[in-house]
Amino acid sequence: MGTDSPIAALSARPRLIFDYFTQLFAQVTNPPLDAIREELVTSLHSSLGPQGNLLEPTAASCRSVTLPFPVIDNDELAKLIHINADGDMPGMTSVTLSGLYRVSGGGDALGARIEEICAEADAAIEAGARLIVLSDRHSDAEHAPIPSLLLTAAVHHHLIRTKQRTQVGLLVEAGDVREVHHVALLIGYGAAAVNPYLAMESVEDLVRAGTFLPGIEAEQAIRNLIYALGKGVLKVMSKMGISTVASYRGAQVFEAVGLDEAFVERYFNGTTTKIGGVGIDVIAEEVAARHAKAYPASGVPSAHRALEIGGEYQWRREGEPHLFDPDTVFRLQHATRNRRYDIFKKYTDRVNEQSERLMTLRGLFGFNSGREPISIDEVEPASEIVKRFSTGAMSYGSISREAHETLAIAMNQLGGKSNTGEGGEDPERLYDPARRSSIKQVASGRFGVTSEYLVNSDDIQIKMAQGAKPGEGGQLPGHKVYPWVAKTRHSTPGVGLISPPPHHDIYSIEDLAQLIHDLKNANPKARIHVKLVSEVGVGTVAAGVSKAHADVVLISGHDGGTGASPLTSLKHAGGPWELGLAETQQTLLLNGLRDRIVVQTDGQLKTGRDVVIAALLGAEEFGFATAPLVVSGCVMMRVCHLDTCPVGIATQNPTLRERFSGKAEYVVNFFEFIAEEVRELLAELGFRSIEEAVGHAELLDTERAVNHWKAQGLDLEPLFHVPDLPEGAVRHQLVEQDHGLAKALDNELIKLASDALAADTAEDARPVRAQIAIRNINRTVGTMLGHEVTRKFGGAGLPDDTVDITFTGSAGQSFGAFVPRGVTLRLEGDANDYVGKGLSGGRVIVRPDRGADHLAEYSTIAGNTIAYGATGGELFLRGRTGERFCVRNSGATVVSEGVGDHGCEYMTGGHAVVLGETGRNFAAGMSGGIAYVIDLDQDNVNAGNAGAVEPLDDTDKQWLHDVVRRHQEETGSTVAAKLLAEWDTAVTRFSRIIPSTYKAVLAAKDAAERAGLPESEITEKMMEAATHG
Amino acid sequence: MADPKGFLNHGREVATSRPVGERVRDWNEVYVPGSLLPIISKQASRCMDCGIPFCHNGCPLGNLIPEWNDYAYREDWEAASERLHATNNFPEFTGRLCPAPCESACVLGINQPAVTIKNVEVSIIDKAWDNGDVAPQAPERLSGKTVAVIGSGPAGLAAAQQLTRAGHTVAVYERADRIGGLLRYGIPEFKMEKRHINRRIEQMRAEGTKFRTEVEIGRDITARDLRKRYDAVVVAAGATVSRDLPVPGRELNGIHFAMEYLPLANKVQEGDYVQPPITAEGKHVVVIGGGDTGADCVGTAHRQGAASVTQLEIMPKPGDERSPGQPWPTFPMLYKVTSAHEEGGERIYSVSTTHFEGDEDGNVQSLHLIEVEFVDGKLTQKPGTERVIPAQLVTLAMGFTGTDQENGLVAQFGLDLDERGNIARDADYRTNVPGVYVAGDAGRGQSLIVWAIAEGRSAARGVDRFLTGASELPAPIRPTDRALTV
Structure with a gap:
């Protein structure tokens, strides 16, 4: 449900300057990183003080202070201020500059004081200062604190301009810092460390009151705060794929929304600010408004109102307005439940009517068509328009079956599309035309992404980022992995599931093109979507996506998404879809890429007006998530993460699910109402269809006169720009992408396998044996063949080895991706990255060319990210493989003779066998499955799973012997042969890695099965074991 | 937030009432003293701390219900009281008198019994008084401006307290002999013991608010004089004109407006009388009007020892469940069993009084009624359904039509009225006369106590802005705001 309150530039309340900045995040161009599971590559250390000349290193160059953490307490700050008190740090003098200004002087006084401070900094450096503390302490009735971010950035840029920046370190002592986002910004604009003294004092006060923080010492609470702020910054950094504070400092990976250009150039030079906005005068006004709360003009503080009523995160009457408030929720629910279009209009009026309360950028837009209106009868019917609508990607797991199916049934009835969300689809629904979701999502966790899932899709959506938390992964905690959720996700009940921040097969746009190709091969009939989140530069990414042959690009607004997201992401990451969509449309048009890709948008779309504005800005399809949920009964509890949703939507709790009251007909009503409203607007604008309207941004303006103290500085014209187009150029999708499937080697394979494919049933399929040469231009080999098998024979595929093809040569990427049971691919040669991606029951065997004379066990046989998201089948790899071996494997048995770093990361099931060296960070985030590793160096195991390493028992030994034997048979492995030859000693060299919860669950299952309990009770026992373990 | 799973683990439990046989023999509040405290924290834990707290919207005051529910759950009574008083x-x-539109709007109420918000509220404030946490909030500085508030009901008192705390010097004028308006004389003791008003008035006095009783503006002091003496005036004179029942026999003895009957019973409690001049003792009592005031008459008559009590209502009996036209979170018309109804009496719905009959001394003896039904949206009498019931005391509790104009207040100020006969005002609660503001039922028409307090608070902001050019005072509602309806 994301955020639905105004961005800072539109807020009627004084907002902290931090709020005008949004965090940038990595999507496609580079991967975000997982700072928890891959902590070893991160560092919060930074050094402070003058930096010597890099080209002339001397002993003095090393004279700097190392800070282990970017947030410091008062003692640490005092130490730094008095660093040379004993004279043992000669040259390390510090100076504290007072960041206060005369508040009655407004913006002029603020600007002038900043100039003065910069001059004071110059003088201090001249006098030998090497640490400058920017402090806003000691404000009084006349003097207000300069916003710490403004001051820090101003001094930082001043010092850069005057070429003095490397001579000093900047420390910030500020009262306005309390959130992760604040600290991130300060560091991003040059601070070496931040002392949030007021936040710490507030914590102390809370501890003293004892109400919310009982039983904790103030000191510990402050330490916790500091730790959380610092670790939070790490998380923000990792969304951009930056792993050390040292490289984050001054990196300015933020976008300004609603700040004046000249203001940004002066104080935040280099930051993008697309639509102008407020400058120093308004910033000063905002400071003055806050100051007046503390020092009211009347001299009489308000009784019983020590703290203001916020309303940013939860609606409050006196607080920040929200698009969904009691009025709109009530009217929307009532209108759709009783099919009352008149009440629906009251709802949309309240959402659209923003002259009194500005909420969104589109709220400022007006229609300036000058076109002749047409009769509404000439406009395409609502039944055509609803086909362009889809519901959001909410996983079954995050929302209840009842809620998920309600949306699916409604969309299927309408001819629109619902989305599975990450986490697969129950086969029961997969084949039910009424209840299936036609968009199947593929997210970084690849849960439930099988050949069968893909084959039965109309659209396949690659989620690069998610509106509520772009650049982040997700986590389904064990207690929410109910048996039915586990089933669709191909995982174990009660065992937590992690979706990594990046897709581990996408580190670049080329990789994305590869995944698009893989998925297209897995289902040539499906459209492939790429879901992006609006931020500056998203247009360029979208252009890349179009070139990478995606059929659809989705631009999500920052305001979409779940109530379960971290608040710092919910509020501060990503931008409004209006900005991203306009940029996307313009970039695609300029590069001649628009006509081959469908553009879709979503993010708090609520009314027909929203849809028409999105169409004019360039979207031809439209996604809705929050509104249809509200129609289904959601009352914006914002407790999606607690499993306590009282209306049975965001919960798996059976008691609460019974309270679900939504019906598909309500959702149908909603979409029909929206379509009706769209028709009315199209008629007014003189368009007969949405297609005609797409991309006519020139019909929008900001005529809706805005007399608002902040918004009047906004310049929205750039959004309405339409590039010069050649005669007859279209502004919407017209032609299909060329996916190059005609050239695929699989066409050959399908012919070769025709005997097997022609069978009526799997049992009748005649075995096929073939041999064929392969080159590295042959990508995604076997996938289209697999698609044919699955389409014909369903998820169970064919009997093992029915189609058995031997390839000779070097395979391109994604060899054997999504191959189902019954298909065996033998490669004699070597393979690239992503072998056996999404393996769905098939078998893949890779061995060196029979003529090769190298020692296989010392050579790399296949690249990175083997068996990513595999759900079943076998992979035998004779030789070493790269990094992230078996990442997120949930069912396949995979053997390799040596693996790189991060092996078995996020694995949730299946077996991994390593017969050689193992890299660092093994089993990070591994929550299920078993790995058998020879000669394991315990230091290479991720700390989170250090306790999961144990010796083998007899069953293991027997199982392992069998697998090693087959590895030897299939690949001719000499390593395996040697081990088998002296098995009794060899087997003692193996360790087993089995995550503790997973182990407990398996044990419970075993015990329950032996006790002869029925299936439902077995899973119950498993859940119990998981939650108590 | 309160316990995230509180609502799953605890059911709704309300304050325990004293046995009927016991409580009708005295005038004390009907609840068992102290019965709430042991259960209230658990009850508060049922609050779900909603993303959109509809309760907070349902309450005209905008009470920060989830916030003080949380404090009550954690038993931080002082902080709870602070947030409640915000x-x-x-x-x-x-906490005693409000019909709790907040509970009608409670999100839990969509499919479960709502949180006992009103009980939490009263627990917090009772505890705060007991603990001495309700201290006077005298302003640190005086503005030098003076304000007269006409009327000492909830709207007038709220406006007076807000303005006093903002530094203005405020005098409250009350035509009755005691402060409190409807709170004092309209509400029976068994619903709210009057010591609660006295205690609060003491706090207000300590803050600096002045009270002038038995002064009727318009009669004792003319509006012009008052306006001259003060920098601003707030008219909070209520909507005190009762709706009459002009049927034959109305002039008989023993037929009284509820607002003639109830105050006298209250005056007995104040010690002004030993026996009330109008009493139900030994009489067949008929209460006309099915609302809360009617119920107050019923409870009062029980305590005075009525021979029988019958309550008449012209509208059909409301249902036990919400009707389709009154979905959550609106404040629905439901069949309510108040404490007075628990104590006895009969309720007759869909009936209209045709006339009264008296004895030779002109004392009412019986009431003739006829059944009515809706025909084409109009209430129509059903021929042949007439009947007679004994009636020796009749109270008319059919609502109020508007503010009192007889004392000359409205005319002397020259106040414009709106189309419903209430005093007209702009968005700042200002009347057409500069410096004269209106709050409460006088401007809104008859309403609930929470609306009255909300009006008083909001009007205070308008006055404060008028006097000082700006205001930090909150204004929870606009004059045009109404409860959410379909």
Whole structure:
């Protein structure tokens, strides 16, 4: 449900300057990183003080202070201020500059004081200062604190301009810092460390009151705060794929929304600010408004109102307005439940009517068509328009079956599309035309992404980022992995599931093109979507996506998404879809890429007006998530993460699910109402269809006169720009992408396998044996063949080895991706990255060319990210493989003779066998499955799973012997042969890695099965074991 | 937030009432003293701390219900009281008297019994008084401006307290002999013991508010004089004109407006009388009007020892469940069993009084009624359904039509009225006369106590802005705001 309150530039309340900045995040161009599971590559250390000349290193160059953490307490700050008190740090003098200004002087006084401070900094450096503390302490009735971010950035840029920046370190002592986002910004604009003294004092006060923080010492609470702020910054950094504070400092990976250009150039030079906005005068006004709360003009503080009523995160009457408030929720629910279009209009009026309360950028837009209106009868019917609508990607797991199916049934009835969300689809629904979701999502966790899932899709959506938390992964905690959720996700009940921040097969746009190709091969009939989140530069990414042959690009607004997201992401990451969509449309048009890709948008779309504005800005399809949920009964509890949703939507709790009251007909009503409203607007604008309207941004303006103290500085014209187009150029999708499937080697394979494919049933399929040469231009080999098998024979595929093809040569990427049971691919040669991606029951065997004379066990046989998201089948790899071996494997048995770093990361099931060296960070985030590793160096195991390493028992030994034997048979492995030859000693060299919860669950299952309990009770026992373990 | 799973683990439990046989023999509040405290934290834990707290919207005051529910759950009574007072000047009144539109709007109420918000509220404030946490909030500085508030009901008192705390010097004028308006004389003791008002008035006096009783503006002091003496005036004179029942026999003895009957019973409690001049003792009592005031008459008559009590209502009996036209979170018309109804009497719905009959001394003896039904949206009498019931005391509790104009207040100020006969005002609660503001039922028409307090608070902001050019005072509602309906 994301955020639905105004961005800072539109807020009627004084907002902290931090709020005008949004965090940038990595999507496609580079991967975000997982700072928890891959902590070893991160560092919060930074050094402070003058930096010597890099080209002339001397002993003095090393004279700097190392800070282990970017947030410091008062003692640490005092130490730094008095660093040379004993004279043992000669040259390390510090100076504290007072960041206060005369508040009655407004913006002029603020600007002038900043100039003065910069001059004071110059003088201090001249006098030998090497640490400058920017402090806003000691404000009084006349003097207000300069916003710490403004001051820090101003001094930082001043010092850069005057070429003095490397001579000093900047420390910030500020009262306005309390959130992760604040600290991130300060560091991003040059601070070496931040002392949030007021936040710490507030914590102390809370501890003293004892109400919310009982039983904790103030000191510990402050330490916790500091730790959380610092670790939070790490998380923000990792969304951009930056792993050390040292490289984050001054990196300015933020976008300004609603700040004046000249203001940004002066104080935040280099930051993008697309639509102008407020400058120093308004910033000063905002400071003055806050100051007046503390020092009211009347001299009489308000009784019983020590703290203001916020309303940013939860609606409050006196607080920040929200698009969904009691009025709109009530009217929307009532209108759709009783099919009352008149009440629906009251709802949309309240959402659209923003002259009194500005909420969104589109709220400022007006229609300036000058076109002749047409009769509404000439406009395409609502039944055509609803086909362009889809519901959001909410996983079954995050929302209840009842809620998920309600949306699916409604969309299927309408001819629109619902989305599975990450986490697969129950086969029961997969084949039910009424209840299936036609968009199947593929997210970084690849849960439930099988050949069968893909084959039965109309659209396949690659989620690069998610509106509520772009650049982040997700986590389904064990207690929410109910048996039915586990089933669709191909995982174990009660065992937590992690979706990594990046897709581990996408580190670049080329990789994305590869995944698009893989998925297209897995289902040539499906459209492939790429879901992006609006931020500056998203247009360029979208252009890349179009070139990478995606059929659809989705631009999500920052305001979409779940109530379960971290608040710092919910509020501060990503931008409004209006900005991203306009940029996307313009970039695609300029590069001649628009006509081959469908553009879709979503993010708090609520009314027909929203849809028409999105169409004019360039979207031809439209996604809705929050509104249809509200129609289904959601009352914006914002407790999606607690499993306590009282209306049975965001919960798996059976008691609460019974309270679900939504019906598909309500959702149908909603979409029909929206379509009706769209028709009315199209008629007014003189368009007969949405297609005609797409991309006519020139019909929008900001005529809706805005007399608002902040918004009047906004310049929205750039959004309405339409590039010069050649005669007859279209502004919407017209032609299909060329996916190059005609050239695929699989066409050959399908012919070769025709005997097997022609069978009526799997049992009748005649075995096929073939041999064929392969080159590295042959990508995604076997996938289209697999698609044919699955389409014909369903998820169970064919009997093992029915189609058995031997390839000779070097395979391109994604060899054997999504191959189902019954298909065996033998490669004699070597393979690239992503072998056996999404393996769905098939078998893949890779061995060196029979003529090769190298020692296989010392050579790399296949690249990175083997068996990513595999759900079943076998992979035998004779030789070493790269990094992230078996990442997120949930069912396949995979053997390799040596693996790189991060092996078995996020694995949730299946077996991994390593017969050689193992890299660092093994089993990070591994929550299920078993790995058998020879000669394991315990230091290479991720700390989170250090306790999961144990010796083998007899069953293991027997199982392992069998697998090693087959590895030897299939690949001719000499390593395996040697081990088998002296098995009794060899087997003692193996360790087993089995995550503790997973182990407990398996044990419970075993015990329950032996006790002869029925299936439902077995899973119950498993859940119990998981939650108590 | 309160316990995230509180609502799953605890059911709704309300304050325990004293046995009927015991409580009708005295005038004390009907609840067992102290019965709430042991259960209230658990009850508060049922609050779900909603993303959109509809309760907070359903309450005209904008009470920060989830926030003080949380404090109550954690038993931080002082903080709870502080947060409660942030939006409500008199929670001890609302916690007893408000019909709780907040509970109708409670999100839990969509499919479960709502949180006992009103009980939490009264627990917090009672505890705060007991603990001495309700201290006077005298302003640190005086503005030098003076304000007269006409009327000492909840709207007038709220406006007076807000303005006093903002530094203005405020005098409250009350035509009755005691402060409190409807709170004092309209509400029976068994619903709210009057010591609660006295205690609050003491706090207000300590803050600096002046009270002038038995002064009727318009009669004792003319509006012009008052306006001259003060920098601003707030008219909070209520909507005190009762709706009459002009049927034959109305002039008989023993037929009284509820607002003639109830005050006298209250005056007995104040010690002004030993026996009330109008009493139900030994009489067949008929109460006309099915609302809360009617119920107050019923409870009062029980305690005075009525021979029988019958309550008449012209509208059909409301249902036990919400009707389709009154979905959640609106404040629905439901069949309510108040404490007075628990104590006895009969309720007759869909009936209209045709006339009264008296004895030779002109004392009413019986009431003739006829059944009515809706025909084409109009209430129509059903021929042949006439009947007679004994009636020796009749109270008319059919609502109020508007503010009192007889004393000359409205005319002397020259105040414009709106189309419903209430005093007209702009968005700042200002009347057409500069410096004269209106709050409460006088401007809104008859309403609930929470609306009155909300009006008083909001009007205070308008006055404060008028006097000082700006205001930090909150204004929970606009004059045009109404409860959410379909």
